Amino acid sequence: MNPLPSAIPAASADSLCYLNGDYTRLADARVSVLDRGFMFGDGVYEVLPVYDRRLFRFDEHMARLERSLAKVRITAPLTREDWLARMRRLVAAQHEHSGATDQLVYLQVTRGVALREHTMPTDIEPTVFMMCSPAKPPTPEQRHAGVACISARDFRWERGDIKSISLLGNVLARQMSADKGAVETLLFRDGFLTEAAASNVWMVKEGALIGPPKSELLLEGVRVDLLAELCEECGIGYSLRPVSEGEVFSADELLLSSxxxxxxxxxxxxxxxVGHGALRGKPGPVYARLYEAYQRAKPAQSI
Ligand SMILES: Cc1ncc(COP(=O)(O)O)c(C=O)c1O
Structure with a gap:
């Protein structure tokens, strides 16, 4: 077996992961080169935040996983109860390992292992993988000053609604911003906002939060409905409708969510x-209220 490259710190290599029913050190987990995830990117994934060792919006993340699996015709390999039990075990192990109480759970399900052929084999078991890592939230400086983004044409495929592990389009889009020292790439298709490489995007206009409509062109982030709830709670207007490039560039505020x-x-x-008047280039009041409401939602919505 090849050792893990030295770019992967020993602390991560030693942490526990879940693969097809077994818990092993991340460094020891192995899948076949014939796994369709490796061959075709034929699989789906989820990323769930963990606050104080509890899973945030678990049911909403699981509902999206079930939708993604159904769209790519992979039978759900575990029940929600089984996912939850396994995640909790990994979260506890990661806490013991690193002391981190806030974490991220990454899970992926691929179609499984078969001789390479595009058509979907019917008689194979999905590959199920899950790992936890300490959370890497935005820095205090990013919270205080906001972040820089760039814009680009949305050159990805037209099924952004599937949380597919085939992320090459998103990787290329995200790297365009990384190359410019920016944190995200806002994507526009035919002159309208879709999302960013790894986030949903929102504008604030006349005090209301506005995002693009749910469609096959973008991922329905778990925060899309959450922000509707938080806006309701805060008395902030909320709507989903087509958002033109011109509106984004003249918005009062712009927000990312993930x-x-x-x-x-x-x-x-x-x-x-971004923005106008005294608030130009500064995080705005709608952001500040939603950020506060989000912090209140964390303990209330974690299990
Ligand atoms: C392409 C894309 N859009 C939107 C999101 C936001 O989704 P969520 O709020 O569920 O993290 C993500 C999250 O990683 C993403 O990769």
């Missing part, structure tokens, strides 16, 4: 300051 970013203010886009 499991790890929670909500995060975008204060520079393609090198220009």
């Amino acid at each position: 499991a790890m970013k929670e909500v995060l203010a975008v204060t520079r886009l393609d090198g220009e300051l």
